[in-house]
Amino acid sequence: MSTKWIAVANHKGGCGKTTTVVNLAAEFARNGLTVLVVDLDPQANASMHIGKKHPSEVPVTCAELLLSEIEKLPQAIYDDTNIEGVSLIYGSLGLGRAEDDLKDDTPRPSEELRTKLAPLEGIYDVVLIDCPPSLKLLTSNALAAATHLIIPIESGSQYGLYGVTDLLKHVNKIRRVNPRLELLGALLIKHDERQTVCKLIENAAREQLGKLIPIKIPTSTKVNQAAMAQTSLHVIDRTAKVTREFKELTQYIMNELNMKADVK
Template sequence: METNKTQIIAVANHKGGCGKTTTVVHLAAELVECGKRVLIVDLDPQANVSLHIGKQHPSEISITSAELLTHEENLLVDALEEETNFKGVSLIYGSLNLGKTEDQLKEYSPRPNEELKYKLEPLFGIYDFILIDCPPSLKILTSNALAAADYVIIPIESGSQYGLYGVTDLINHISKIHRINPKLKLLGTLLIKHDKRQNVCKLIQDETNNTVGQLFETTIPTSTKVNQAAILKQSLIDIDKKSKIRLSFSELANEILVKLES
């Protein structure tokens, strides 16, 4: 990886409950373990990333990603929170206000899909990684994430027969975003809640390989420790450093670093 090069990774899938937030949160913690400087941008109105790693409730934050996107002046300094529950991980909070942001961007912005890209530019070279948690939709918020990103990770729920539902739509949407962000690449599809002993997981793995490809070698198993970590507002490293799921996220971080450095 180039010195002082900031890699922006959007984690996107318009299907809810497929592990986007889990991926963003625990990948961020593992990248810090690898000595990287990491920022998370929460673009989901549910603000689950912010609820997990933020020291304050999103409703108490005056400048969130919603205000960052919709104000003409760049509020980046006010939006950036360096003190979080995860040591070494900075945060731009999400909020319920993001629900109104898409209409505001359509009305006021000359380039409604590119506001985030413009607003994040002052951070280039300061962080090694900026991870963006996308909402479960293919509307303007997700488009902003993809337009700003170098790479996209698509988490897919392996343990569900509906795991691949709509992924073709997402791939088509990424192709459209190439018009405004030709550098955007698929970093990989990530199987979440994967158990290679289960037939449904094997079927989803094969189907993902056939329809999307670029599967990460690392898969993420099911674990109650994910919910435990969210309730306690901790990382899996804090919960159980040697657990199977924590080691899976560690492997994922290392696999990503190897991909980006090759």
């Protein structure tokens, strides 16, 4: 099976990008797939959640990988993480500086991540890329490396779709260097069918983005509990509605992308 490279991107903060990446990674791994998370966010929240080390203790993070020779790749991958079956390339504060250096020092600055990760094609079943809340060069690198894109939308906020037109323009621009990039769809986060604002955001997202993922992630205190415990929702409460929805989301993606499961 060829590797599926899935970027989770939205330049609006607090819309559930990291929550989506972490719990998708855990569910993919539970289905017997080999999984790598690439943390491209300088805040490194995915790394703090999944990783056993603090990003400041890691010698080769995404920042060093982007600016180094490709030989650094094996040093950047950590297989021993808090979530069984999920490997990690750490993010770090250094990504902010790396973004500036890429612009100055590389001829094709938006394609460095794709180049550095190219040897992993066929080694992992799925690579999930957690993007920063911006449309700058780090997100461009993620989109240029990805085969598929998920756009989390905060359904419970009237500002949930703020700037989505700019995001779509950016995606279309990146498709010039990465024509294989496909939109898996918008993923509604913190969704409550009973709230008018959620219904309005759902309709507007369908109209603006053209494709909605049919699974909707509800608001739940379990999300913060899992983050604090540095584990997945499945470990915190496998019967919770939010856990079940992430399980369904994983199955939906696997069906869409013809990924075969070996459930553990």
